Amino acid sequence: MELASRTLGLLGAGNMAEALARGVIKSNLLPKDRVIASDVSDARRELFAKELGVRAARTNREVLEAADVLVLCVKPQTIEEVLKDIGAFFEVKRHLLASIAAGVPTRRLEAGLPAGARTVRVMPNTPMLVGLGAACLCAGRHATEPDLRAIETLLSSSAVVLRVEERMMDAVTGLSGSGPAYLFYLVEAMVEAGIREGFTPQQALQLSTRTCLGAAKLLEETGLAPEELRRRVTSPNGTTQAAVERLEADGVKEKLTAAIRRAAERSRELGQGP
Numbered sequence: 533m534e535l536a537s538r539t540l541g542l543l544g545a546g547n548m549a550e551a552l553a554r555g556v557i558k559s560n561l562l563p564k565d566r567v568i569a570s571d572v573s574d575a576r577r578e579l580f581a582k583e584l585g586v587r588a589a590r591t592n593r594e595v596l597e598a599a600d601v602l603v604l605c606v607k608p609q610t611i612e613e614v615l616k617d618i619g620a621f622f623e624v625k626r627h628l629l630a631s632i633a634a635g636v637p638t639r640r641l642e643a644g645l646p647a648g649a650r651t652v653r654v655m656p657n658t659p660m661l662v663g664l665g666a667a668c669l670c671a672g673r674h675a676t677e678p679d680l681r682a683i684e685t686l687l688s689s690s691a692v693v694l695r696v697e698e699r700m701m702d703a704v705t706g707l708s709g710s711g712p713a714y715l716f717y718l719v720e721a722m723v724e725a726g727i728r729e730g731f732t733p734q735q736a737l738q739l740s741t742r743t744c745l746g747a748a749k750l751l752e753e754t755g756l757a758p759e760e761l762r763r764r765v766t767s768p769n770g771t772t773q774a775a776v777e778r779l780e781a782d783g784v785k786e787k788l789t790a791a792i793r794r795a796a797e798r799s800r801e802l803g804q805g806p
């Protein structure tokens with residue numbers, strides 16, 4: 533199942549599907565005529581057809597007819613409806629189905645498809661929209677090594693990709709899936725603090741955003757541990773030390789780790805399904 537010789541079918545043409553399609557086209561992984569997407573919304577189909585230049589279908593069945601690598605990109609609560617829709621047209625030998633639906637286990641995908649269906653579960657995150665996603669994937673019971681490689685290749689155009697066991701997927705959701713929101717929350721606090729210190733909201737946002745972006749780039753490009761990078765900006769008795777001591781005294785790290793654990797638990801709860 534090499535991706536280059538396949539046709540990609542996106543079931544649901546929402547934000548994440550758009551990120552995937554843009555990544556695939558921009559990186560020349562597939563030509564536009566080998567990408568097809570379906571959506572119930574006229575506006576989304578129009579965007580895919582006019583802006584991305586790919587085939588946009590009204591029905592999911594058309595996607596199964598045209599494509600062999602399928603990516604389920606609808607909301608978790610719509611999964612069963614779409615599986616019911618495509619089950620009769622799914623060919624076990626021909627089709628591979630990956631799902632990006634948060635918290636939906638491969639056994640729920642398999643339950644809605646013919647016996648032996650090859651499935652892959654993916655947890656991406658929204659920075660995929662700007663080509664900087666972090667995604668994890670795991671195999672369903674029947675997915676093969678080439679199947680996993682095909683989905684890895686597909687995702688790598690807009691994200692870094694890690695393979696994990698399925699039992700880790702809720703933790704992935706808690707850490708990198710919901711992760712961007714934790715950073716946005718931090719930026720909200722930084723902006724509020726900046727405004728209190730006398731900056732305009734725009735200045736505070738610009739400084740805070742760039743600080744996050746630059747810090748993340750330093751982490752990635754130097755390969756240094758966050759503790760080490762933090763140590764390098766913390767001079768004895770200086771400003772950073774004063775701030776970090778305050779964070780430590782208030783137990784902020786424990787609160788953040790508890791919040792991530794809660795997100796993972798919530799993913800487990802939601803994954804139970806209907």
Ligand SMILES: NC(=O)c1ccc[n+]([C@@H]2O[C@H](COP(=O)([O-])OP(=O)(O)OC[C@H]3O[C@@H](n4cnc5c(N)ncnc54)[C@H](OP(=O)(O)O)[C@@H]3O)[C@@H](O)[C@H]2O)c1
Pocket residue numbers: 543544545546547548549570571572573576592605606607608610613614632633634655656657658709
């Ligand atoms: N956004 C994130 O942070 C994130 C991160 C990781 C994973 N995910 C997962 O990615 C998936 C997609 O998220 P998203 O943010 O891209 O959602 P989205 O923008 O709502 O996209 C879903 C699209 O599917 C359409 N749709 C609904 N029912 C359909 C059907 N029966 N057949 C075909 N299309 C249908 C929706 O149309 P209507 O809007 O008209 O219903 C919508 O355009 C979700 O399962 C989510 O869990 C999202």
